[in-house]
Amino acid sequence: MTAMVASDYFAVFDLPPAFAQDPTELERRYLEMQTRVHPDRHAHQDAAQRRAAVEQAARINEAYRNLKDPLTRSTHLLALRGVDVLSAGSIPLPADFLFQQMSWHEDLEAARKAGDQDRLARLAESLLAERERLVQMLIRTLDEERDDNAAAQRVRQLMFLRRLIEQAQAAIEEWEFS
Amino acid sequence: MSLLQILEPGAATEEPVIRRLAVGIDLGTTHSLVATLDNGQVRVLLNDAGEALLPSVVGFQADGRAQVGRAAREAAIHNPGATFHSIKRFMGRGTADLAQAGPLPYQVVEGDGMIRFQTPRGPLSPVEISAEILKVLRVRAEAALGGPLHGAVITVPAYFDDGQRQATRDAARLAGIEVLRLLNEPTAAAVAYGLDKGSEGIFAIYDLGGGTFDLSILRLRQGVFEVLATAGNTALGGDDFDRRLADWFLAETDLALTPAAYSELLAHARRAKEALSTVEAVELAFDAGAGPRPACRITREQFAALTADLVQKTLQLTRRALRDAGFTPAEVDGVVLVGGASRMPQVRAAVAECFGKPPLIDLDPDQVVALGAAIQANVLAGNRDGEDWLLLDVIPLSLGIETMGGLVEKIIPRNSTLPIARAQDFTTFKDGQTAMGLHIVQGERDLAADCRSLARFELRGIPPLAAGAARIQVLFQVDADGLVSVSATEESTGTGAQVVVKPSYGLSDEDITRMLADSLAHAQDDARARILAEQKVEAQRLIEATRAALNADGAALLNDAEIAAMLQAVQHLEDSLAGSDGEAISLAKSALDALTDPFAARRMDHNIRTALAGRRVQEIGG
Numbered sequence: 089m090t091a092m093v094a095s096d097y098f099a100v101f102d103l104p105p106a107f108a109q110d111p112t113e114l115e116r117r118y119l120e121m122q123t124r125v126h127p128d129r130h131a132h133q134d135a136a137q138r139r140a141a142v143e144q145a146a147r148i149n150e151a152y153r154n155l156k157d158p159l160t161r162s163t164h165l166l167a168l169r170g171v172d173v174l175s176a177g178s179i180p181l182p183a184d185f186l187f188q189q190m191s192w193h194e195d196l197e198a199a200r201k202a203g204d205q206d207r208l209a210r211l212a213e214s215l216l217a218e219r220e221r222l223v224q225m226l227i228r229t230l231d232e233e234r235d236d237n238a239a240a241q242r243v244r245q246l247m248f249l250r251r252l253i254e255q256a257q258a259a260i261e262e263w264e265f266s
Numbered sequence: 267m268s269l270l271q272i273l274e275p276g277a278a279t280e281e282p283v284i285r286r287l288a289v290g291i292d293l294g295t296t297h298s299l300v301a302t303l304d305n306g307q308v309r310v311l312l313n314d315a316g317e318a319l320l321p322s323v324v325g326f327q328a329d330g331r332a333q334v335g336r337a338a339r340e341a342a343i344h345n346p347g348a349t350f351h352s353i354k355r356f357m358g359r360g361t362a363d364l365a366q367a368g369p370l371p372y373q374v375v376e377g378d379g380m381i382r383f384q385t386p387r388g389p390l391s392p393v394e395i396s397a398e399i400l401k402v403l404r405v406r407a408e409a410a411l412g413g414p415l416h417g418a419v420i421t422v423p424a425y426f427d428d429g430q431r432q433a434t435r436d437a438a439r440l441a442g443i444e445v446l447r448l449l450n451e452p453t454a455a456a457v458a459y460g461l462d463k464g465s466e467g468i469f470a471i472y473d474l475g476g477g478t479f480d481l482s483i484l485r486l487r488q489g490v491f492e493v494l495a496t497a498g499n500t501a502l503g504g505d506d507f508d509r510r511l512a513d514w515f516l517a518e519t520d521l522a523l524t525p526a527a528y529s530e531l532l533a534h535a536r537r538a539k540e541a542l543s544t545v546e547a548v549e550l551a552f553d554a555g556a557g558p559r560p561a562c563r564i565t566r567e568q569f570a571a572l573t574a575d576l577v578q579k580t581l582q583l584t585r586r587a588l589r590d591a592g593f594t595p596a597e598v599d600g601v602v603l604v605g606g607a608s609r610m611p612q613v614r615a616a617v618a619e620c621f622g623k624p625p626l627i628d629l630d631p632d633q634v635v636a637l638g639a640a641i642q643a644n645v646l647a648g649n650r651d652g653e654d655w656l657l658l659d660v661i662p663l664s665l666g667i668e669t670m671g672g673l674v675e676k677i678i679p680r681n682s683t684l685p686i687a688r689a690q691d692f693t694t695f696k697d698g699q700t701a702m703g704l705h706i707v708q709g710e711r712d713l714a715a716d717c718r719s720l721a722r723f724e725l726r727g728i729p730p731l732a733a734g735a736a737r738i739q740v741l742f743q744v745d746a747d748g749l750v751s752v753s754a755t756e757e758s759t760g761t762g763a764q765v766v767v768k769p770s771y772g773l774s775d776e777d778i779t780r781m782l783a784d785s786l787a788h789a790q791d792d793a794r795a796r797i798l799a800e801q802k803v804e805a806q807r808l809i810e811a812t813r814a815a816l817n818a819d820g821a822a823l824l825n826d827a828e829i830a831a832m833l834q835a836v837q838h839l840e841d842s843l844a845g846s847d848g849e850a851i852s853l854a855k856s857a858l859d860a861l862t863d864p865f866a867a868r869r870m871d872h873n874i875r876t877a878l879a880g881r882r883v884q885e886i887g888g
Contacts, residue, residue, distance in 0.1 A: 150688065
């Protein structure tokens with residue numbers, strides 16, 4: 089089980105290690121493999137077979153979870169290429185991104201305090217659009233230019249964005265549950 | 267020795283067709299039921315009186331005998347202190363949780379850990395009380411099917427945490443039932459509906475039971491039922507609507523009641539609630555003893571206003587699940603209503619408004635969960651009936667570990683697909699630190715104190731290194747039942763303290779054995795005989811499974827020496843089964859287990875490679 093930490097998630101699905109992936113194809117392979125190894129398919133067999141099924145199904149779930157999401161997929165791809173996204177943190181993020189990020193934060197705080205649901209929804213929407221723009225840029229940087237250091241910086245921007253998106257969704261939820 | 271036939275690779279490897287008796291059990295807050303699938307037809311099993319629903323009420327008589335169901339409910343008025351309603355609410359809970367339960371007519375036994383109630387049979391936990399309900403259902407099923415049960419799928423609210431799931435499984439073991447799977451109630455309902463209609467698309471399952479609420483979002487396609495998100499509240503259900511009505515009645519009439527009389531008023535309130543689903547107004551009356559008999563009239567509209575906030579709470583959770591799944595209400599293709607409490611008109615109207623379409627109510631909301639569980643039980647027992655579908659379910663609550671300052675580090679986020687294995691590295695805080703306390707929690711809050719504590723354990727024998735130098739890998743595993751186990755290893759030296767965690771309110775295997783022994787009239791001998799019988803069945807299963815596996819893949823994946831060793835171990839185990847020495851059987855079984863483990867791993871790898879290879883062929887062909 090410990091081997092899964094260092095394993096190549098692309099290889100699990102027999103896919104080339106690239107950032108651009110067809111989500112439909114990834115999903116199809118995932119479901120096809122689960123259909124064979126899931127513990128339910130081996131429930132009436134002996135304990136060893138059942139344990140092996142749980143281990144393999146868990147490994148496939150873990151690989152799928154990491155490849156499904158652009159952020160974890162890019163982090164994993166860079167790790168396979170020997171680049172640790174977090175230790176690449178010494179390279180400063182571009183100033184315009186930092187400014188943009190501060191203004192989003194202010195926007196979020198103001199909307200949250202005012203309980204302005206429309207503003208929160210609009211903000212969440214523009215954050216998602218920004219994420220999509222970064223993902224498109226990452227396809228170029230990672231797959232075509234293969235500039236891993238530039239890519240690591242974009243991945244860190246994605247991390248900031250994810251946190252903001254989570255905060256925006258939490259603010260929407262907070263208002264709904266109050 | 268009997269010779270084993272090894273088939274050529276690629277030859278037919280059909281296992282012998284043995285029909286195993288398997289059932290689905292819905293262990294509900296207010297009532298329970300059991301269903302099975304035979305001849306392709308799924309049906310609920312009835313008692314002698316032709317009733318499907320067994321009220322989840324357990325009463326203990328003065329001599330300690332248990333009465334379950336309608337009889338217990340009718341006798342409750344004379345025996346309120348030893349008649350347990352809605353015991354499911356206390357499953358996997360500690361005494362600290364009782365404060366929220368309101369006034370109870372029971373005597374609670376003081377102590378740490380699991381709740382225990384005083385009964386004529388002595389102090390009993392909710393697990394033991396629930397086991398009485400399950401025993402009645404097992405007997406009903408065995409009588410109807412004409413033989414001992416192979417096993418059962420037992421349903422639990424999707425939002426049940428690990429402790430509540432463990433408690434449910436323990437109750438089944440106490441009732442002598444082999445648990446094939448704990449299945450989430452909304453998922454079971456989706457199976458019943460999906461297979462019934464052959465539908466594809468996104469479905470929302472709105473499950474309002476007697477004591478719990480669950481909302482699951484599923485995607486159905488190509489025979490795969492994939493749960494995308496689930497949300498819920500294990501302390502919100504039809505009972506709360508009864509209580510609202512009862513409290514309104516008390517306020518209107520200025521009555522003050524004892525806990526026992528209040529329980530009776532609740533029963534009246536429940537009947538009034540049920541009546542309001544078909545009529546516009548009812549009269550709620552209560553005989554308080556002396557004086558005039560107070561009565562109040564209530565309309566459907568008034569009742570809806572009294573309970574509007576409860577319905578709102580369910581809709582908030584609905585929106586959360588939709589957000590987690592990444593869908594808007596309009597994108598949902600169908601909404602299924604489950605649970606008796608979903609019959610209330612104000613609930614149906616609110617759900618229809620939320621999704622912009624009328625909910626599906628073709629199957630009886632009281633039965634649909636048990637029916638789905640029966641379908642899944644049939645598959646897990648190996649009676650495939652040509653069905654080819656798969657269920658992928660999720661963990662409802664995040665799993666994490668307490669870190670410095672009482673904060674929670676989330677290891678597995680909610681709605682991750684089961685089964686899960688995830689490792690996380692931790693390190694020491696001080697120079698020379700040789701022990702580490704690990705506190706496993708489940709929940710969404712940031713502070714460990716606000717989450718549910720699953721277990722605490724200590725990892726000792728860490729080599730004394732500088733702060734931050736030791737690498738402690740904590741491995742979280744969640745199986746297909748949603749049950750959690752955690753182990754920890756110090757990596758730099760390989761100091762392996764593998765600890766399997768038992769939940770804070772769970773039962774140990776010794777507890778179960780003792781309770782089984784206690785519950786049998788002839789105590790120890792019967793218990794031993796029963797354990798030996800179970801051991802033999804297990805061993806027989808292992809032999810059959812090993813033979814089938816050898817037949818299927820032995821020639822392709824093992825060399826002659828490996829096959830010979832395995833056959834010898836099979837023979838050993840068979841020889842030991844002829845006697846009645848439990849120890850010998852156990853030893854022979856472990857010896858065979860040691861050989862089948864690596865074989866199983868190879869078979870699974872082979873399986874995966876075949877999956878990928880099959881796809882390549884398809885691609886070229888298509």
